[in-house]
């Protein structure tokens with residue numbers, strides 16, 4: 001894939017040159033609106049036939065796009081509604097576990113998905129919009145989006161998750177002034193700076209390793225006893241000379257003037273609770289995007305995840321779900337993609353008067 005260089009005015013008033021593959025979210029938001037065709041804006045309470053679909057898939061991450069490809073192959077008129085094309089994976093600089101692609105950025109991988117779904121553009125409409133409300137109607141469902149209303153006979157919820165906030169003083173104030181939630185997007189801004197990353201998961205370790213290619217020093221600050229990453233990433237972490245892990249430690253406050261200058265820890269590190277930092281990345285997990293599921297009366301587990309059976313059925317007839325938003329245990333792109341495929345099949349069966357629901 002040919003890398004393009006983009007010059008953007010960055011946070012600190014500096015000009016930075018980026019490699020496109022590494023600049024997932026920013027470029028995605030600003031330069032890659034995907035709109036194959038869009039339903040006309042409607043203020044009426046009824047949707048017209050142009051805006052009437054067999055299936056409305058909510059979420060244009062990997063799970064939603066996979067569901068759309070299968071839905072098209074089942075010959076169903078499909079709309080995929082998404083506010084951020086590609087979903088979470090586009091913020092990942094390195095994907096090495098998606099079969100068929102040895103190593104590429106999440107952004108580039110989702111561009112491959114885009115080419116694939118565009119091949120079905122006679123059946124699939126990608127709508128660049130936020131789905132604000134959804135309700136059951138006599139003939140199916142109505143989705144109110146930021147671009148007007150659409151109706152569908154079945155719904156697939158593939159709404160994924162959003163990043164958790166640390167919720168400490170200074171976090172809001174210094175967001176985009178040294179506090180970031182995406183190393184893939186922002187690492188180049190921290191060249192030769194000392195930075196911290198809060199978190200102890202595989203994602204946090206991966207983000208820390210990427211940061212270490214730019215920053216002079218990276219502290220991985222984790223509240224637990226031991227960071228937990230895939231063995232291959234743990235090996236890389238051990239080998240990285242400028243990455244240091246601090247365990248059993250919390251960040252209590254973020255301080256600075258115009259930009260972040262330091263954080264306050266809950267226990268001393270090298271004799272001090274005050275830790276000078278030129279940047280702080282937060283990678284502490286995700287919150288389930290279940291607002292629409294709640295509106296439809298879809299059953300959720302104690303974590304707020306959508307409860308699905310093995311065929312991606314929810315408890316509500318005509319509503320299916322796939323990917324990170326569900327209560328399935330192992331959340332990866334490939335598992336979401338597989339679930340999207342199953343959800344499309346179950347929706348197809350449902351529309352044909354059969355059910356894939358597991359018998360109790």
Ligand SMILES: Cc1cc2nc3c(=O)[nH]c(=O)nc-3n(C[C@H](O)[C@H](O)[C@H](O)COP(=O)(O)OP(=O)(O)OC[C@H]3O[C@@H](n4cnc5c(N)ncnc54)[C@H](O)[C@@H]3O)c2cc1C
Pocket residue numbers: 058059060061062063064081082083084085086087088089091092094095096097098129130131132158159160161203204206207289292322323324325331332333334336
């Ligand atoms: C740092 C990091 C590294 C990772 N690395 C890997 C990896 O190497 N390999 C791997 O397989 N997985 C990896 N993952 C996990 C992977 O990103 C997720 O499992 C995958 O993105 C889930 O896809 P999804 O489509 O279910 O959800 P998401 O990717 O979260 O997509 C959901 C989409 O729905 C949209 N949406 C939500 N609500 C609405 C609404 N109301 N209206 C319109 N749109 C809406 C969201 O904006 C989003 O675009 C990583 C995750 C992180 C955080």
